[in-house]
Amino acid sequence: MRVFRPYKDYFFELAFKIPWIFIGAMMAAVSLEVILIPHGLIDGGITGVSMMLSNIGGYPLSTLLFILNIPFLILGLKFLGKRFAFSATFGIVALTISTELLERKTPFLVGNTILxxxxxxILLGMGIGIVIRNGGVLDGTDVLALLISSKTRLSVGEAIFVINIFIFLFALLLFGWKGALISIITYFIAVTVVDMVRS
Structure with a gap:
């Protein structure tokens, strides 16, 4: 019976963490679909790439999120283990479903750029932070950030920001300097909140 004890403990732990992963995914989806996207702003990582491809080609964001994250889930499985891969898959699927449910919803805070x-x-950072704190991720680049953070002095938030510099440079070409700059500032706030929530 002792052989099954670790699995019993793991499933008990999952029962506690999964609701929090879903809550974090929903918070991030609200930030993306209701606040950022309607105002021409983007997230970083695979989510940001998906948002740009959706903007260019008109593809559903939720579909792109799922497909483009698959290679990173495989990477997580190889280097971070089966348990992490399961939680990561649940987080990304939860974000995919949440964005699908919230697509084409009426934006709010129109015209108030600072707000x-x-x-x-803050909402995006809290969502990502809650998910990472509970063993999951919402974006494939979060997997890379966790690996980088484990090998260097960079925090997870700092690693995420470094990875996304190139994505925001592309956003500069697509959305212009104003949209890209606001996106960078918004994401800097998000990654700062990520480190606060997960610590």
Missing amino acids: ILIIGG
């Missing part, structure tokens, strides 16, 4: 920047960044 959009602050609330969007």
Whole structure:
């Protein structure tokens, strides 16, 4: 019976963590679909790439989120283990479903750029932080950030920001300097909140 005890403990732990992962995913989806996207702002990571591809090609964001994150889930499985891969998959699926449910919802905070920047960044950071704190991720680049953080002095939030520099440079070409700059500031707020929530 002792052989099964670790699995029993693991499933008990999952029963506690999964609701929090879903809550974090929903918070991030609200930030994306209701605040950031309607105002021409983007997230970082695979989510940001998905948002840009959705903007260019008109593809559903939820579909792109799922497909583009698959290679990173495989990476997580290889280097971070089966338990992490399961939680990561649940987090990304939860974000996919949440964005699908919230697509085409009426935006709010229209015209108040500073309020959009602050609330969007805080909500996104809280969502990501809650998910990471409970063993999951919402984006494939979070997997890379966790690996980088484990090998360097960078925090997870700092690693996420470094990875996303190139994505925001592309956003500069797509959305212009104003949209890209606001997106960078919003994301800087988000990654700061990520480190606060997960610590």
